[in-house]
Amino acid sequence: MRHLIIICLFSTALVNSTPAPNVARYDHFRLYRVFIETQPQVAMLQQLEDRSDSYSFMGHARNVNQNLTIMVAPHKIAEITELLERYELQGTILLHNMQELIDTEQHSIKPKNTPPEDFNWLFYHHLTTINQWLQLQVNTYPYLELIRLNESYEHQSLIGVKLAKNPENTAIFVECGIHAREWISPASCTFVLNELLTSTRADVRYLADNFNWFIFPVVNPDGYRYTFEADRLWRKNTRPYGLCRGVDLNRNFASDWNGPGASADPCRYDFAGGSEASEPETQALAEFLRNNVAEQRIRTYFSIHSFSQLIMFPYGYTTDRAHNYDDLVAIGKKGAEAIENAHGKKYLSGAMIETIYPSSGDSVDWVYSALGIPVAYTFELRGPPDSTNMFVLPAKEIIPTAEELLAALIAMLQEATRQGYYANDKQKQEL
Ligand SMILES: *[C@@H]1O[C@H](CO)[C@@H](O)[C@H](O)[C@H]1NC(C)=O
Numbered sequence: 108m109r110h111l112i113i114i115c116l117f118s119t120a121l122v123n124s125t126p127a128p129n130v131a132r133y134d135h136f137r138l139y140r141v142f143i144e145t146q147p148q149v150a151m152l153q154q155l156e157d158r159s160d161s162y163s164f165m166g167h168a169r170n171v172n173q174n175l176t177i178m179v180a181p182h183k184i185a186e187i188t189e190l191l192e193r194y195e196l197q198g199t200i201l202l203h204n205m206q207e208l209i210d211t212e213q214h215s216i217k218p219k220n221t222p223p224e225d226f227n228w229l230f231y232h233h234l235t236t237i238n239q240w241l242q243l244q245v246n247t248y249p250y251l252e253l254i255r256l257n258e259s260y261e262h263q264s265l266i267g268v269k270l271a272k273n274p275e276n277t278a279i280f281v282e283c284g285i286h287a288r289e290w291i292s293p294a295s296c297t298f299v300l301n302e303l304l305t306s307t308r309a310d311v312r313y314l315a316d317n318f319n320w321f322i323f324p325v326v327n328p329d330g331y332r333y334t335f336e337a338d339r340l341w342r343k344n345t346r347p348y349g350l351c352r353g354v355d356l357n358r359n360f361a362s363d364w365n366g367p368g369a370s371a372d373p374c375r376y377d378f379a380g381g382s383e384a385s386e387p388e389t390q391a392l393a394e395f396l397r398n399n400v401a402e403q404r405i406r407t408y409f410s411i412h413s414f415s416q417l418i419m420f421p422y423g424y425t426t427d428r429a430h431n432y433d434d435l436v437a438i439g440k441k442g443a444e445a446i447e448n449a450h451g452k453k454y455l456s457g458a459m460i461e462t463i464y465p466s467s468g469d470s471v472d473w474v475y476s477a478l479g480i481p482v483a484y485t486f487e488l489r490g491p492p493d494s495t496n497m498f499v500l501p502a503k504e505i506i507p508t509a510e511e512l513l514a515a516l517i518a519m520l521q522e523a524t525r526q527g528y529y530a531n532d533k534q535k536q537e538l
């Protein structure tokens with residue numbers, strides 16, 4: 108009873124003093140882009156990331172000749188200004204008020220109760236709408252099946268679809284939305300699915316007829332929900348670990364788990380988790396893949412992220428070259444060319460560790476090394492590395508971005524086919 112009274116008083120006080128809802132705000136948070144040229148600059152930035160959570164690093168300071176985007180809380184603007192001057196760090200301010208972008212984006216979000224018939228790619232959508240739209244497609248197309256994996260930490264199913272017109276086909280797995288705030292990923296993946304279902308283009312029909320597809324638009328459902336309801340820039344899942352919460356699911360797989368480019372600190376954005384595959388979402392995905400890789404002949408895996416405009420293949424955790432490195436280079440190059448031909452955007456292709464930064468425990472390294480899936484890529488979609496909106500990509504860019512992705516998939520699957528990865532009798536066996 109006494110507890111109840113205290114809670115009531117507390118609530119009243121909250122209501123009186125803060126009429127705003129209990130969501131994260133980023134008023135006057137700035138984005139800085141710095142170019143690291145000296146070792147003292149590297150050391151200073153590493154300390155800064157380590158000691159203060161008022162700076163959100165997009166990647167880590169590792170070496171000289173590296174560009175880095177840092178989001179800075181407003182009460183640290185004087186401090187960062189002085190530091191940049193003192194260390195003679197060259198930098199630009201990409202954005203002066205993160206919250207303004209987030210507020211503007213609200214107009215691009217369809218309300219939660221939107222009927223699945225109104226789903227489209229001019230808006231971003233809540234998880235419930237995406238899942239209802241998937242169900243609607245399954246009801247419409249007999250060769251489409253709903254797949255419900257084990258539950259997330261918050262007991263939400265990981266829902267995807269299997270598109271299969273011919274049991275003899277080899278299969279492609281498309282994993283989307285593992286990082287919650289990267290909204291362009293689920294949006295692009297549902298776009299690709301819709302094209303596979305409805306397009307009359309011969310090259311798209313070929314992909315729908317000659318491959319079976321597993322498409323999971325949101326493999327981090329708790330995190331995705333959290334970005335709509337609590338914190339637009341959340342990346343991880345939502346499971347509590349002590350004072351902090353959330354595991355970076357793309358650091359939680361059993362591929363050099365907790366190695367370079369991952370953190371053992373639950374408060375960090377790239378926290379690897381309590382142990383290898385500690386998270387229910389990782390387990391659900393890994394279990395499904397293990398059980399189906401041979402039977403469904405899953406030979407291809409795409410993990411869709413944003414931003415930075417990259418097409419990357421294993422490895423992320425070692426500079427050792429993948430066994431079929433040359434093939435993966437050639438396939439990635441076709442993807443980048445197709446993207447440039449689509450709308451002129453430049454994507455860089457290469458091994459993950461050479462292209463972006465070391466990362467361990469990611470899904471693509473795991474499916475490649477543990478399951479032997481030979482054609483495995485991580486996409487970072489729009490915008491460019493020096494993007495001024497990062498994960499808050501304007502909704503009017505959904506369709507062109509998704510069209511680029513589709514163009515890349517077409518070109519890459521054509522090239523992998525040409526190289527013999529999907530031939531029934533003599534599949535390439537590099538691993
Ligand atoms: C860093 O950014 C500058 C300006 O955009 C660019 O010219 C340079 O090539 C970048 N360097 C690296 C190592 O990415």
Ligand SMILES: *[C@@H]1O[C@H](CO)[C@@H](O)[C@H](O)[C@H]1NC(C)=O
Pocket residue numbers: 257258394
């Ligand atoms: C799902 O999770 C439960 C409980 O963690 C586990 O026992 C089971 O093996 C998992 N897989 C399936 C397919 O149910």
Ligand SMILES: [Zn+2]
Pocket residue numbers: 286289412413
């Ligand atoms: Zn990501």
